[in-house]
Structures are given as C-alpha cells and as structure tokens.
Amino acid sequence: GAVVSQHPSWVICKSGTSVKIECRSLDFQATTMFWYRQFPKQSLMLMATSNEGSKATYEQGVEKDKFLINHASLTLSTLTVTSAHPEDSSFYICSASRRGGSSATQYFGPGTRLTVL
Amino acid sequence: DAKTTQPPSMDCAEGRAANLPCNHSTISGNEYVYWYRQIHSQGPQYIIHGLKNNETNEMASLIITEDRKSSTLILPHATLRDTAVYYCIVRTQGNDYKLSFGAGTTVTVRA
Numbered sequence: 001g002a003v004v005s006q007h008p009s010w011v012i013c014k015s016g017t018s019v020k021i022e023c024r025s026l027d028f029q030a031t032t033m034f035w036y037r038q039f040p041k042q043s044l045m046l047m048a049t050s051n052e053g054s055k056a057t058y059e060q061g062v063e064k065d066k067f068l069i070n071h072a073s074l075t076l077s078t079l080t081v082t083s084a085h086p087e088d089s090s091f092y093i094c095s096a097s098r099r100g101g102s103s104a105t106q107y108f109g110p111g112t113r114l115t116v117l
Numbered sequence: 118d119a120k121t122t123q124p125p126s127m128d129c130a131e132g133r134a135a136n137l138p139c140n141h142s143t144i145s146g147n148e149y150v151y152w153y154r155q156i157h158s159q160g161p162q163y164i165i166h167g168l169k170n171n172e173t174n175e176m177a178s179l180i181i182t183e184d185r186k187s188s189t190l191i192l193p194h195a196t197l198r199d200t201a202v203y204y205c206i207v208r209t210q211g212n213d214y215k216l217s218f219g220a221g222t223t224v225t226v227r228a
Binding site for chain 1: 159
C-alpha cells in the first residue's frame with residue numbers, strides 16, 4: 001500500500017507554454033499533498049503544501065501565480081507551471097501524507113522531469 | 118524542526134550490514150526521526166521512522182539513543198540496489214508537517 005503516481009514522468013515544452021503535472025494517491029486518501037522541486041545535484045526543496053478543498057500554502061520565494069496548485073479531491077493534486085521558461089526545468093516530485101495511528105507519513109511519487117526549451 | 122547532521126558519503130560491501138549515522142542533538146520531545154532514500158532520478162522512498170524506541174521493518178532497523186540525540190539506520194544485508202542518497206529527517210507529527218531535506222548521505226554499495 002501507499003502508492004503515489006505522477007503523470008507525466010517527463011515532459012518537454014517550449015518556452016512560454018504551460019505544463020500540468022498530476023499527482024495521485026492510488027490506494028489511500030490524502031488530505032495533504034506536497035510539491036517539491038529538485039535541481040541537479042541538489043536536495044529536494046519544498047514548494048508548497050496542498051490541502052484538499054483549500055488553497056495551497058507556498059514556501060517563501062515560490063511564486064503562487066506561476067506554480068498553480070489544485071487539490072480537488074482526496075486522491076488528486078495538480079501542479080501547473082504557467083508560462084514556463086528554461087529556468088523552470090527541474091525534477092518535480094509530489095508526496096501524499098497518509099495517516100496511520102498517531103503518525104502521518106509522506107509517500108512520494110516517482111517524479112516528473114520538466115525540460116523547457 | 119531540529120536539524121540533522123549526516124556524513125556526506127560512505128561505502129559498504131555487498132552482503133554486509135550498512136550502518137548510517139545521524140546526529141540530531143536539538144531534537145525536541147515531540148519530534149520523530151524519519152529516514153528516506155532516493156535512488157538516482159526517482160522520488161524518495163520511505164524507509165522507517167521512530168520516536169524513541171528502536172524500530173524494525175522489512176527494509177531496515179532504526180536505533181535511537183536513549184537521549185534521542187542521535188540515531189543509526191541499519192541495512193542488515195546491503196545489496197547493489199541499496200545504492201542511494203539516504204536522508205535522516207526530524208519532524209513534528211501531523212499531516213501538515215513538512216519534511217526538510219538536507220544533503221543526506223550518499224551510500225555506495227560495492228560488489
């Protein structure tokens with residue numbers, strides 16, 4: 001159990017276009033999902049926290065109008081990179097928080113590699 | 118959340134136990150220790166977590182010192198597929214509580 005999927009696994013787009021990435025929890029309901037970004041040879045950086053049915057909370061320095069997050073259901077969150085530019089090229093990873101007893105563990109998707117030309 | 122300190126890298130031999138240390142001297146009473154690993158170009162994989170008792174699952178064992186200021190992740194029989202970056206993270210419990218990833222330890226398992 002605790003499987004998280006992402007779609008697409010990779011995408012190449014032209015500068016100025018928008019790209020949508022989906023994150024799904026396949027076998028559990030996740031009230032909270034997280035979006036991370038990872039540049040080459042660096043660690044994961046949290047971009048935003050998303051709660052089902054409410055607005056996402058963005059980390060300092062992350063433009064909320066550029067990275068649109070929608071968490072419409074307990075199993076689906078989407079990240080839309082609007083007007084993408086080459087500097088947005090990165091590995092985008094989502095996680096979903098699963099509650100079990102007194103703990104809540106984050107399970108991660110496989111990631112989406114975005115290349116903006 | 119408390120910060121953690123891990124060695125940047127370590128090698129281990131295939132078939133041997135791998136012991137990965139982590140220091141978290143400023144950990145507070147309600148903070149858990151989580152371990153994840155990231156194999157190249159994949160999303161992080163949850164390994165194990167604990168509060169103060171030692172924990173074991175099918176992947177690894179987690180040994181937490183009595184004062185909770187440090188812990189050790191033990192991979193009992195390392196395989197080549199265990200080569201990854203291992204992250205030790207201290208986190209307060211709750212659905213909204215974030216994970217802050219440091220640099221982790223790059224573990225290379227050699228045949």
